Amino acid sequence: MTAPRTVTVQTLDHGAVELRCPDWCTGEHEQDVHREDISHLGPDQPLTLPTRGGPVTNLVTALELRPYATDLFLRTVFVNVEIGADWYPTGLAGLEAMADVLAEQAEQLREQARRLALLLQEGRR
Known part of the structure; x- marks a missing residue:
């Protein structure tokens, strides 16, 4: 110490x-x-x-x-x-709320990645 x-x-x-x-x-x-x-x-x-x-x-x-x-x-x-x-x-509650929103936004970003993957797989631009 x-x-x-x-x-x-x-x-x-x-x-x-x-x-x-x-x-x-x-x-x-x-x-x-x-x-x-x-x-x-x-x-x-x-x-x-x-x-x-x-x-x-x-x-x-x-x-x-x-x-x-x-x-x-x-x-x-x-x-x-x-x-x-x-x-x-x-404070603690605010940080937890921010983390929850960031997790939701991460899922939105993953959804965009999945959509992009499909478009690329189909050969679309």
Whole structure:
């Protein structure tokens, strides 16, 4: 077990704030922020799709915790999900719902693959 890590974040409104990092935190913290914007971030977990041009990132997820946020949801660990250029703080139920939709969309993609296979087998363009 590793020793607890602490960091000091310089804030614009509360001076130096010392906090303990969770085990999953990368230890990188933005400086000169408002205290409510302090966050612990886990490493990015990109979800990629293979394409003819190489892998393309579809989604990026990362654990996050904002101990001083005004939104109480953000004060407990959550997963931040990047879709496009926007981030969506998501809890367990939201992640399960996203996974369910992705599974449904995977089946739609498989159906398209089956349709393409039939068209190619028939020699259609």
